[in-house]
Amino acid sequence: MSATAFMPTVTTGTVERQANQAGRKPGRRTDEVIRASILSEGIYELVIRDPYVACTVQPAQFVNLYPADARMALPRPFGVAKVDDDDVTLIYQIVGAGTAEFSLLQAGDVIDVLGPLGKPFDTSKPANYVLVGGGLGVPPLLYAAQKLSERNDGTQVTSVFGYRDARFADDLVAPFADKTHSIVNAEGNVVDLLNDIEDELSSADHPPVILSCGPTPMMKAVAAWASKRDIPAQLSLEARMGCGYGACVACVVDTPSGRLKVCKDGPVFTIEELGWEA
Amino acid sequence: MNVLEPHEWRHKTIVAGTEWKNPVGTASGTFQLDACGDYYDVSQMGAICTKGVSPVPWEGNPSPRTAEGPSSMVNAVGLQNPGVDHYLVDELPRLKKLGAMVITNVAGHSDEDYAQVVEKLADSEADMLEINVSCPNVSHGGMSVGTDPVVLSRLIKHLRTLTDKPMIVKLSPNVTDIVQIAHAAVDAGADALSLINTLVGMRIDINTGKPIIANRTGGVSGPAIFPIALSFVWRVRQAIPDIPIIGIGGIDSGEKALEYLYAGANAVEVGAAALVDPTAPMRVARELDDLLDSRPELAAKLAKGQTW
Numbered sequence: 001m002s003a004t005a006f007m008p009t010v011t012t013g014t015v016e017r018q019a020n021q022a023g024r025k026p027g028r029r030t031d032e033v034i035r036a037s038i039l040s041e042g043i044y045e046l047v048i049r050d051p052y053v054a055c056t057v058q059p060a061q062f063v064n065l066y067p068a069d070a071r072m073a074l075p076r077p078f079g080v081a082k083v084d085d086d087d088v089t090l091i092y093q094i095v096g097a098g099t100a101e102f103s104l105l106q107a108g109d110v111i112d113v114l115g116p117l118g119k120p121f122d123t124s125k126p127a128n129y130v131l132v133g134g135g136l137g138v139p140p141l142l143y144a145a146q147k148l149s150e151r152n153d154g155t156q157v158t159s160v161f162g163y164r165d166a167r168f169a170d171d172l173v174a175p176f177a178d179k180t181h182s183i184v185n186a187e188g189n190v191v192d193l194l195n196d197i198e199d200e201l202s203s204a205d206h207p208p209v210i211l212s213c214g215p216t217p218m219m220k221a222v223a224a225w226a227s228k229r230d231i232p233a234q235l236s237l238e239a240r241m242g243c244g245y246g247a248c249v250a251c252v253v254d255t256p257s258g259r260l261k262v263c264k265d266g267p268v269f270t271i272e273e274l275g276w277e278a
Numbered sequence: 279m280n281v282l283e284p285h286e287w288r289h290k291t292i293v294a295g296t297e298w299k300n301p302v303g304t305a306s307g308t309f310q311l312d313a314c315g316d317y318y319d320v321s322q323m324g325a326i327c328t329k330g331v332s333p334v335p336w337e338g339n340p341s342p343r344t345a346e347g348p349s350s351m352v353n354a355v356g357l358q359n360p361g362v363d364h365y366l367v368d369e370l371p372r373l374k375k376l377g378a379m380v381i382t383n384v385a386g387h388s389d390e391d392y393a394q395v396v397e398k399l400a401d402s403e404a405d406m407l408e409i410n411v412s413c414p415n416v417s418h419g420g421m422s423v424g425t426d427p428v429v430l431s432r433l434i435k436h437l438r439t440l441t442d443k444p445m446i447v448k449l450s451p452n453v454t455d456i457v458q459i460a461h462a463a464v465d466a467g468a469d470a471l472s473l474i475n476t477l478v479g480m481r482i483d484i485n486t487g488k489p490i491i492a493n494r495t496g497g498v499s500g501p502a503i504f505p506i507a508l509s510f511v512w513r514v515r516q517a518i519p520d521i522p523i524i525g526i527g528g529i530d531s532g533e534k535a536l537e538y539l540y541a542g543a544n545a546v547e548v549g550a551a552a553l554v555d556p557t558a559p560m561r562v563a564r565e566l567d568d569l570l571d572s573r574p575e576l577a578a579k580l581a582k583g584q585t586w
């Protein structure tokens with residue numbers, strides 16, 4: 001399948017080499033699909049080979065995928081869920097034409113990619129990182145768990161995932177988390193779950209820090225819950241994007257210091273930056 | 279294709295007395311120094327055209343601000359920018375350091391707004407001013423100025439008295455007769471024309487029956503508008519042989535840039551293509567430079583700043 005919406009494509013190797021030589025980031029390039037599979041009804045896993053993303057991406061950063069169908073001119077942003085050597089895993093749900101096109105990809109196909117993009121979670125301090133994810137906000141938190149689990153500074157990982165129905169990521173986070181919790185819509189939401197485990201959070205070695213990604217109403221509720229308890233929280237937002245790298249000012253979020261770009265100033269913001277205190 | 283290796287430019291262009299090291303610039307609203315500079319050496323561009331600069335900070339339109347169409351995007355950013363004072367202190371000095379021509383895109387809601395910005399830029403280091411009288415995404419000013427020859431003429435005549443800098447007037451395609459508007463701008467004192475700005479468009483979400491963009495309508499740009507924009511350039515060139523023209527709309531390759539030069543443009547600007555590949559403006563510039571090798575007459579004309 002050819003992967004050009006607007007642009008002729010060049011291979012990953014060439015673009016990366018040239019960009020590195022010039023001391024810059026590689027632009028849009030064409031990656032090979034290594035594996036494509038279904039995780040659960042409507043939820044897909046896509047593994048692409050991109051050594052540059054693999055060695056540079058930080059948790060909550062995302063990549064743009066470009067549909068091959070020229071009727072879709074804009075990129076689709078997806079959080080990175082996992083990295084194995086040169087391979088990068090993305091997990092996405094089919095919601096429209098772009099994700100429907102991606103769901104047809106098979107091993108050996110190619111896809112155009114840009115990234116990694118955006119500002120990552122700040123995980124510089126050892127803490128009990130509580131990863132609060134809702135729906136397709138979970139994938140970036142899987143990668144956060146993977147990275148945090150590699151540390152030897154007493155950092156702990158607690159996952160708190162809320163799903164619409166199928167618990168598609170519980171098995172994926174388990175190898176990287178000290179404690180895992182999840183809930184499906186029929187049972188309640190992540191704030192209910194946070195209430196249930198509140199005591200457990202404060203009894204860990206380090207104080208909790210919330211890293212969260214999910215639908216906006218969920219994140220507002222998580223922000224309210226955290227700020228009432230003085231638990232620092234970083235929220236990874238979504239916005240409809242034009243470019244994904246900071247050039248068009250399409251993807252803004254209203255904050256006390258004005259309209260900021262989700263793609264470049266974020267996607268990660270603190271509760272205070274967003275003015276989302278309870 | 280060696281998109282990022284150092285390049286010796288062979289073909290310059292002269293636009294209203296300003297010398298560009300190659301005929302390709304970035305289009306207003308699709309270039310931000312901090313973002314684009316990560317991906318290519320922006321000093322290599324022929325010109326950098328900034329986002330619209332207004333007298334005071336503008337917060338732009340609410341989200342969502344973009345939708346897409348076939349080979350195109352629709353945007354209603356609404357000229358969000360930190361205002362001219364911030365631009366003069368923070369952005370312009372950094373842009374100037376690069377060495378590309380700096381075109382400052384000027385936005386306003388009223389004649390007074392435009393005048394304030396132009397006055398502040400008159401003694402600045404900006405190489406050219408591009409007066410944006412064609413933005414479809416602001417409720418006052420913008421396109422409402424650029425679609426009425428009488429209103430446009432009054433504005434440009436006034437701005438002409440405020441600055442000696444080369445003044446480009448950026449035209450809207452959303453008019454019945456572009457030639458009439460072009461004449462109005464030139465007769466009032468424009469040194470060059472750039473065209474086109476975006477075409478008014480919209481998309482509706484069929485699940486909700488509501489427009490996707492919060493502003494409801496937006497400006498359409500990208501490859502889909504290329505043939506339309508090209509014809510606008512050609513028509514204005516036929517009518518006004520001696521005004522420098524910057525062609526804009528749907529350019530994503532050196533070939534398309536070359537079509538603009540044949541249609542009568544002295545230079546081009548790359549817009550939406552940069553949003554789907556950050557290195558696109560530089561790639562277009564290099565492809566065009568190579569193509570011009572086999573067009574010595576065209577290249578000579580550009581280098582002398584001859585119009586048509």
Ligand SMILES: Cc1cc2nc3c(=O)[nH]c(=O)nc-3n(C[C@H](O)[C@H](O)[C@H](O)COP(=O)(O)OP(=O)(O)OC[C@H]3O[C@@H](n4cnc5c(N)ncnc54)[C@H](O)[C@@H]3O)c2cc1C
Nearest residue numbers: 076077078079091092093096097098099136139238239240
């Ligand atoms: C930073 C970031 C990370 C994301 N990570 C993931 C992820 O890991 N897994 C996942 O399943 N989804 C993720 N999303 C949402 C994903 O980008 C959209 O579901 C996807 O773009 C929809 O494309 P489509 O063509 O199928 O839908 P359509 O509705 O046909 O798309 C039309 C346009 O709307 C945009 N759009 C639609 N839904 C969204 C949305 N929710 N957020 C932003 N833009 C949207 C598309 O990019 C496109 O430009 C992320 C979004 C952002 C901003």
Ligand SMILES: Cc1cc2nc3c(=O)[nH]c(=O)nc-3n(C[C@H](O)[C@H](O)[C@H](O)COP(=O)(O)O)c2cc1C
Nearest residue numbers: 305306307330353410474475499500527528549550
């Ligand atoms: C996101 C976006 C923002 C824009 N902002 C401006 C602006 O501030 N001032 C202006 O004169 N034109 C603006 N434009 C119009 C472009 O400069 C250009 O005229 C138009 O997009 C057509 O070119 P293209 O098809 O290459 O994008 C904007 C276009 C886009 C896509």
Ligand code: FES
Nearest residue numbers: 242243244249263
């Ligand atoms: S999507 Fe273009 S600035 Fe964020």
